[in-house]
Amino acid sequence: MDKPIHTHRFRYRCSITKLIFCWFTILLAFFFFFLLKTPSSNANHRVLPSLSTWEIVVVQSAKPRDNSTGHSVLVTGAAGFVGTHVSLALKERGDGVVGIDNFNKYYDPSLKRRRSDLLLRNGVFVLEADINDSEKLAKLFRLVKFTHVVHLAAQAGVRYALKNPASYVHSNIAGLVNVFEVCKSANPQPSIVWASSSSVYGLNSKVPFSEEDRADQPASLYAATKKAGEEIAHAYNHIHGLSITGLRFFTVYGPWGRPDMMYFSFTKNMLRGKPIVVFEGPDHGSVARDFTYIDDVVKGCLAALDTAEKSTGSGGRVEGRAQLRVFNLGNTSPVPVSEVVSIMERLLRVKAKKVVAPMPRNGDVLFTHANISLARRELGYMPTTDLKTGLRKFVNWYLAYYSESKR
Numbered sequence: 496m497d498k499p500i501h502t503h504r505f506r507y508r509c510s511i512t513k514l515i516f517c518w519f520t521i522l523l524a525f526f527f528f529f530l531l532k533t534p535s536s537n538a539n540h541r542v543l544p545s546l547s548t549w550e551i552v553v554v555q556s557a558k559p560r561d562n563s564t565g566h567s568v569l570v571t572g573a574a575g576f577v578g579t580h581v582s583l584a585l586k587e588r589g590d591g592v593v594g595i596d597n598f599n600k601y602y603d604p605s606l607k608r609r610r611s612d613l614l615l616r617n618g619v620f621v622l623e624a625d626i627n628d629s630e631k632l633a634k635l636f637r638l639v640k641f642t643h644v645v646h647l648a649a650q651a652g653v654r655y656a657l658k659n660p661a662s663y664v665h666s667n668i669a670g671l672v673n674v675f676e677v678c679k680s681a682n683p684q685p686s687i688v689w690a691s692s693s694s695v696y697g698l699n700s701k702v703p704f705s706e707e708d709r710a711d712q713p714a715s716l717y718a719a720t721k722k723a724g725e726e727i728a729h730a731y732n733h734i735h736g737l738s739i740t741g742l743r744f745f746t747v748y749g750p751w752g753r754p755d756m757m758y759f760s761f762t763k764n765m766l767r768g769k770p771i772v773v774f775e776g777p778d779h780g781s782v783a784r785d786f787t788y789i790d791d792v793v794k795g796c797l798a799a800l801d802t803a804e805k806s807t808g809s810g811g812r813v814e815g816r817a818q819l820r821v822f823n824l825g826n827t828s829p830v831p832v833s834e835v836v837s838i839m840e841r842l843l844r845v846k847a848k849k850v851v852a853p854m855p856r857n858g859d860v861l862f863t864h865a866n867i868s869l870a871r872r873e874l875g876y877m878p879t880t881d882l883k884t885g886l887r888k889f890v891n892w893y894l895a896y897y898s899e900s901k902r
């Protein structure tokens with residue numbers, strides 16, 4: 496029997512209503528889904544874009560002004576004293592630079608932050624990470640094909656090794672190996688320039704110190720880790736074809752310097768009317784250093800980078816021998832610490848309260864003196880700043896920096 500027409504209509508209306516209801520429910524579900532999703536996706540945005548922003552900033556920072564001639568350089572220890580100056584100089588001449596620094600507390604981290612701010616204002620991004628963090632380093636190399644690595648991150652200071660020996664092993668041995676490991680696996684492999692130290696000459700008494708002299712009598716753990724670094728560099732060069740240049744820095748000083756160093760701490764104490772302890776050698780002999788001004792050292796670093804040959808390894812294969820070099824970067828004119836104090840007295844117009852004490856057996860050596868003929872020949876390295884001029888520049892910076900900090 497035929498169903499009454501109104502029943503059909505009713506059913507028909509019902510199914511239309513159901514359909515509309517269904518669609519409406521689906522639309523509503525979508526609406527609520529997106530409504531509820533928005534805040535959490537915003538939360539994600541706080542993470543994701545900051546990650547991609549981080550990546551974009553790295554890529555931008557690494558870009559040379561001119562792609563065909565400029566380098567892309569990773570500078571470790573970029574918020575350090577030498578690292579900051581080298582990064583600025585590279586950026587200024589058109590290279591792309593990315594920095595990495597762990598901002599540790601060995602000395603006032605706010606100085607490192609201020610250096611990092613200065614770098615950022617000049618287009619250099621410094622990533623906060625430790626050189627032992629292989630993941631972070633590998634990530635950087637996935638983002639950028641670095642042509643060079645200037646490895647300056649280290650635990651510095653010869654005397655602090657008595658207090659915290661582990662930090663020297665962590666940064667100067669394990670950290671160095673980690674940097675080499677990441678560089679070795681990168682494709683293409685970068686060329687590496689890294690900071691060794693004049694302290695590797697240790698008890699060597701043949702002057703001036705030449706690269707061929709003995710460097711197997713370290714007087715401090717710091718020196719021992721730097722010398723070990725040179726041997727480790729040899730192994731990575733030999734096995735993996737990494738092009739490596741080690742630079743033996745001689746007591747580098749200047750604006751934005753390290754507060755743990757003598758010229759810096761003496762300035763601070765003299766201005767506050769506090770005593771300074773001046774070490775002397777046996778029989779009241781003077782202790783002297785081949786103080787080298789930062790701008791001269793920066794020129795040496797850039798010349799080392801520019802003359803560095805390409806690494807020869809890739810994908811586990813090595814095509815021929817890679818370059819392995821070591822250079823002294825000194826000033827060739829040692830100055831006794833007592834003379835530094837006299838210069839500071841004149842510059843600061845303050846009489847130092849000197850306490851003369853025998854040099855403790857804590858890692859110090861009596862003197863350093865660089866023979867720079869190899870660096871002159873191969874790098875065109877020629878220091879031009881005498882100690883008086885360099886210290887004047889340091890004092891000017893110091894007074895400006897700390898009067899501004901006070902304000």
Ligand SMILES: O=C(O)[C@H]1O[C@H](OP(=O)(O)OP(=O)(O)OC[C@H]2O[C@@H](n3ccc(=O)[nH]c3=O)[C@H](O)[C@@H]2O)[C@H](O)[C@@H](O)[C@@H]1O
Pocket residue numbers: 651652653691692693694744745746747755756757758772773774782783784832854859
């Ligand atoms: O050339 C280097 O390779 C090394 O130079 C410096 O080491 P150092 O020369 O000992 O520099 P300072 O700590 O500034 O000492 C300079 C001189 O001042 C003397 N000094 C230091 C501190 C002090 O209170 N009194 C004092 O007479 C030291 O004996 C030394 O002769 C750096 O601190 C090291 O990181 C670097 O590697």
